[in-house]
Amino acid sequence: MILALETATTACSAALCAADGSVVAERFASAGPAHSRRLLPFVHEVLEESGAGWDEVETVAVGLGPGAYTGLRIGVATARALAQADGRVRLAGVPTLTALALALSEAPEAAVGGLLVPLVDGRRREVFAALYERVDRGLRQTSGVSVVGRDDLAGWLAGCGDAVVGGDGAALYRELLPVSARPAAGIETPTAAMVGRAVALGAPGLVHGPDAVLPIYGRAPDATPRAAKPGAVARPGGSA
């Protein structure tokens, strides 16, 4: 079975999926307390509910982002440490946009050959986006990750042509979407179940192992080298 985690947005979820990608047990919260307080209880609960022991978990998978940095790191650190302390399970990661795109490809709104555009809220009035195409059996990624400003979103999407869109970025900027961008009903947030399914079906961008399962931040950290240093703080740990 696949134990999947997704923490790239304000939502937090864990799911236990069978080898075919179907959901065995799932916990999801769209908002609420911090990911650090919700994620591991969710992991514990899906295992308890399914009656599965760690022995039955073959893969620990996590959505890699891009998304909100802190949540992303909690998800990735949790998956990495669970796999490390297990020693036997496979560690897998899927770009969160890919997991969303796969869900979009299975939505009734999608057609073979059609364009799929998952949008994840990147805060700072920006969204993370990438282009995918629904192919005969699954999904093909046709662009890298773009960071699109709120004010450019309508024009950028209109330039993509007819597309099915989804994700919390699409929900957040719903009134900005051009007519050519049709939101898929009910696909407003990336979930652990989508991540588990993307792993089961071998979606594009799927990676394995601790060297590869690291957050996709989508942006460089805000920091300017010496002289101007708004982001830098004194070292609370102390030097000297």
Next chain:
Amino acid sequence: MILAVETSCDDTSAAVVCGREVLSSVVSSQDTLHAEFGGVVPEVASRRHAELVNVVVAEAMGRAGLAWEDLAAVAVTQGPGLIGALLVGLATAKSIACRRALPLIPVDHLQGHIAANYALGVQPPFLCLVASGGHTLLATVEEGVRYRVVAKTMDDAAGEAFDKGARLLGLGYPGGRELDELAARGDPGFVRFPRAVPRGRGFSFSGLKTALLYDLREREPAEVEVHRADIAASYQAAIVDQLVEKTLAGAAREGLRSLAVAGGVAANSGLRRALTEACEAQGLRLSLPPLSLCTDNAAMIGLAAVHLPALPWPDYLDLDAFASDAEAKAARPPRKRATRRPS
């Protein structure tokens, strides 16, 4: 055997501790990473922790020659510190403990610094000078890691005074260590910088920093160049004098004959020498941890954990980190209050 993880600032560290014996201690410093920014950039630090923490844990387990089955508990710094950095260590420690169904011991960073002294076999009660970039205080340690703050800084921390002084003197980052090295070659009597307010209990360093600024301003650049080591030595002597004087006064007030030091500033060679001499002169016992246990490290978290209550699996799964002491209460859900933690 306890696996400890500490990621509160810019050092990624893990250690294995057995009682007061440190079986392994691994610290991956990010100093060079942050040097170009002239300070720790929280997001940069958090990203690095996320890349390194599992490697550092594996190294600590390997050096101790342990398998997961050998662990009795996992300890982790819960706060205070940079929240994004803390959360990487906390998620890692909780997940390892969860997967192995082990108890988790959340540790306060300051208690960790104090507990570093237990590796040397110090016996409470003792007075501990905790001096780092974030703290400067005197704590009376009554038992284990339970302490009472009897004096603290009224403005800057001592480590801040070292780092800011180093910056004014044109030294690199983090400057405390460089300042220490430079001061060793200088004349501490070259400039008479202001000392502590004689009657106050607390520490104060902001006036000293200003005095250094004015002193450097009044000198010709060429003169500063020639006397940089002398000025550094004089500045360091003023910090050290104050730390030593207030610490001894605090010990006398508390009626304690046993002293200890903790925190990054405790690695300063000038302070170590002056405290050793002062304690010898007064017949006081002094615990001076090795440098590796003074700067941030996970071994001290493991040493503190021995004295703290463990949260049984799975009671800690929703445990959160806290950035400051003010947030510490909120991070502890009410039902966990039964497992008291000394403050």
